[in-house]
Amino acid sequence: MSFRLNRAQRSEEIEPNQTLCDYLHDEVGTTSVKKGCDTGECGACTVLLDDMPVASCLVLAPQIDGCDLVTAEGLGTKSAPHPVQKAFVDKDAVQCGYCIPGMIVTLSWIFEHAPEASDAEIKRLMSGNLCRCTGYLPQIEALKAARTRT
Numbered sequence: 482m483s484f485r486l487n488r489a490q491r492s493e494e495i496e497p498n499q500t501l502c503d504y505l506h507d508e509v510g511t512t513s514v515k516k517g518c519d520t521g522e523c524g525a526c527t528v529l530l531d532d533m534p535v536a537s538c539l540v541l542a543p544q545i546d547g548c549d550l551v552t553a554e555g556l557g558t559k560s561a562p563h564p565v566q567k568a569f570v571d572k573d574a575v576q577c578g579y580c581i582p583g584m585i586v587t588l589s590w591i592f593e594h595a596p597e598a599s600d601a602e603i604k605r606l607m608s609g610n611l612c613r614c615t616g617y618l619p620q621i622e623a624l625k626a627a628r629t630r631t
């Protein structure tokens with residue numbers, strides 16, 4: 482399979498019976514891609530697939546041939562974080578952290594594609610990402626803070 486991962490072109494042999502979540506986490510080492518439910522419910526495994534947030538546990542790895550993938554690792558770096566990543570730190574929007582990479586992937590998409598989204602729309606758009614710790618409000622505040630800084 483040929484695909485782009487975090488802006489790097491790759492050509493790999495991929496086992497046909499594994500999910501994209503397992504492939505990215507276990508074989509590529511993109512540890513931001515977490516397996517929570519493995520049934521498309523929790524969003525911990527969210528990645529951008531051709532610029533759309535998807536649950537990677539619901540995608541078979543061979544389906545990524547020709548696709549463009551971005552994980553939380555590809556959104557920013559420690560020295561140049563994505564505005565949403567920086568705002569999560571500034572707003573203390575992280576507790577245990579398990580949901581956070583997937584949440585940041587989704588909120589970065591909202592940041593880029595729905596900059597005028599209301600609180601209600603933000604809640605609807607992030608409804609596929611479950612968080613057991615925060616109650617979601619710090620993460621919504623972080624998104625709004627990121628908007629005001631750009």
Ligand code: FES
Nearest residue numbers: 517518519524538
């Ligand atoms: S592990 Fe994919 S949605 Fe939960």
Ligand code: FES
Nearest residue numbers: 577580612613614
């Ligand atoms: S910070 Fe713990 S599940 Fe979200």
